[in-house]
Amino acid sequence: xxxxxxxxxxxTGPNPWKVAIVLEELKIPYTSKFIDFADLKKPPxxxxxxxxxxxxxxxxxxxxxxxxxxxxxxxxxxTYDKNNTLNxxxxxxxxxxxxxxxxxxxxxxxxxxxxxxFTKFHSEMIKSAxxxxxxxxxRVLSVLDRHLEGKQYLVGDKATIADLxxxxxxxxxxxxxGERGNEINIEKDYPNxxxxxxxxxxxxxxxxxxxxxxxxxxSAKH
Amino acid sequence: xxxxxxxxxxxTGPNPWKVAIVLEELKIPYTSKFIDFADLKKPPxxxxxxxxxxxxxxxxxxxxxxxxxxxxxxxxxxTYDKNNTLNxxxxxxxxxxxxxxxxxxxxxxxxxxxxxxFTKFHSEMIKSAxxxxxxxxxRVLSVLDRHLEGKQYLVGDKATIADLxxxxxxxxxxxxxGERGNEINIEKDYPNxxxxxxxxxxxxxxxxxxxxxxxxxxSAKH
Numbered sequence: 001x002x003x004x005x006x007x008x009x010x011x012t013g014p015n016p017w018k019v020a021i022v023l024e025e026l027k028i029p030y031t032s033k034f035i036d037f038a039d040l041k042k043p044p045x046x047x048x049x050x051x052x053x054x055x056x057x058x059x060x061x062x063x064x065x066x067x068x069x070x071x072x073x074x075x076x077x078x079t080y081d082k083n084n085t086l087n088x089x090x091x092x093x094x095x096x097x098x099x100x101x102x103x104x105x106x107x108x109x110x111x112x113x114x115x116x117x118f119t120k121f122h123s124e125m126i127k128s129a130x131x132x133x134x135x136x137x138x139r140v141l142s143v144l145d146r147h148l149e150g151k152q153y154l155v156g157d158k159a160t161i162a163d164l165x166x167x168x169x170x171x172x173x174x175x176x177x178g179e180r181g182n183e184i185n186i187e188k189d190y191p192n193x194x195x196x197x198x199x200x201x202x203x204x205x206x207x208x209x210x211x212x213x214x215x216x217x218x219s220a221k222h
Numbered sequence: 223x224x225x226x227x228x229x230x231x232x233x234t235g236p237n238p239w240k241v242a243i244v245l246e247e248l249k250i251p252y253t254s255k256f257i258d259f260a261d262l263k264k265p266p267x268x269x270x271x272x273x274x275x276x277x278x279x280x281x282x283x284x285x286x287x288x289x290x291x292x293x294x295x296x297x298x299x300x301t302y303d304k305n306n307t308l309n310x311x312x313x314x315x316x317x318x319x320x321x322x323x324x325x326x327x328x329x330x331x332x333x334x335x336x337x338x339x340f341t342k343f344h345s346e347m348i349k350s351a352x353x354x355x356x357x358x359x360x361r362v363l364s365v366l367d368r369h370l371e372g373k374q375y376l377v378g379d380k381a382t383i384a385d386l387x388x389x390x391x392x393x394x395x396x397x398x399x400g401e402r403g404n405e406i407n408i409e410k411d412y413p414n415x416x417x418x419x420x421x422x423x424x425x426x427x428x429x430x431x432x433x434x435x436x437x438x439x440x441s442a443k444h
Contacts, residue, residue: 050365050368051325051329062314065314066314066318066321067325069324071320071321071323071324074320075317079313091286091297095286095293095297098290098292098293099293100290101293102292103273105324106328106331107273107332110328111332114336117354126348126350126351128344128345129340129344129348129351132344146272
């Protein structure tokens with residue numbers, strides 16, 4: 001591989017940074033193109049992703065254009081992680097990784113996203129809708145916490161793309177709860193989850209991307 | 223393969239029926255176990271799926287227990303569809319199938335599900351929340367309609383697990399809009415999507431599962 005992958009990204013959206021973590025973990029060269037929210041649902045970006053969302057990638061080494069963070073990280077791992085450092089090749093582990101990745105894509109991202117929407121952006125502040133999604137965050141943390149009892153990682157004895165996929169939404173929980181932060185105590189109520197999150201976010205690639213994202217958010221404000 | 227797969231299911235939940243369609247398409251023997259909503263988030267079902275949701279499967283031929291409909295249909299296709307009738311083995315097609323499957327899992331299912339919640343089950347009827355999700359249904363249909371312009375299927379020249387994954391939520395759109403049905407005209411506004419949906423729901427396996435689901439819903443009411 002010689003040419004850098006193009007990652008279409010956004011400073012504040014968590015999903016592109018999920019892809020950045022996997023690119024960084026696998027030491028794949030890439031460049032980020034930040035797209036304003038206003039330009040996502042217009043051509044020319046709709047030619048990259050007809051769904052008008054980031055992330056998307058263009059890989060000049062294979063010619064593929066691909067969207068949906070879950071599909072992209074599976075593509076990157078299968079194409080460039082020849083020693084399978086971030087996945088398994090045999091059953092049941094490879095399918096359990098898919099199980100947790102699909103749970104992240106369908107059960108964490110969209111619901112944490114609705115919590116953001118109803119606590120920060122909706123046209124009216126509706127407590128019953130906020131409660132619904134803040135409670136769902138707690139439920140997702142409880143599922144992970146119970147699963148991680150006695151375990152270091154979601155599947156087997158190493159971090160996979162499934163573990164890495166949860167980070168960029170998880171780091172937003174404090175901001176999502178905001179003034180209601182007293183209603184959640186992650187370290188005390190979800191200790192297995194907390195230890196796992198500390199383990200994953202201590203990885204050099206993850207630390208770098210968390211810092212890159214903070215820098216991008218800071219400069220986007222100016 | 224000799225022993226039937228156990229599919230944990232529910233009469234009204236759309237996601238287990240997505241798995242049933244793929245089992246039927248691939249002529250894999252299976253038995254359905256219907257779990258009441260009240261029993262999903264209790265042991266013993268939490269031993270099958272710690273997330274307390276259906277679908278889940280147990281495959282006595284391989285020993286796997288697996289949840290998340292997206293992961294299950296990938297498992298079934300890779301394990302039992304030896305001629306790859308419902309997927310591709312080469313890039314970019316295999317990753318584009320993943321892209322559309324992840325879009326279904328993260329962009330269709332959860333949002334159509336929130337539309338159901340706020341139009342039928344929420345503690346108060348909030349028009350701005352209902353509008354948000356009914357509009358998102360229209361947006362998802364528009365994405366599919368624009369992508370399907372001049373195409374028979376989402377990827378390449380045959381139906382894959384990605385096409386099949388959309389059916390069981392799509393068949394609920396009429397009921398979700400309910401009294402607001404005059405706000406959507408699928409055949410007129412999304413003609414490419416409509417033709418594709420007709421094409422997929424005409425498949426014998428899909429027709430059989432739509433009928434099975436209707437029968438299960440009818441008997442669940444008594």
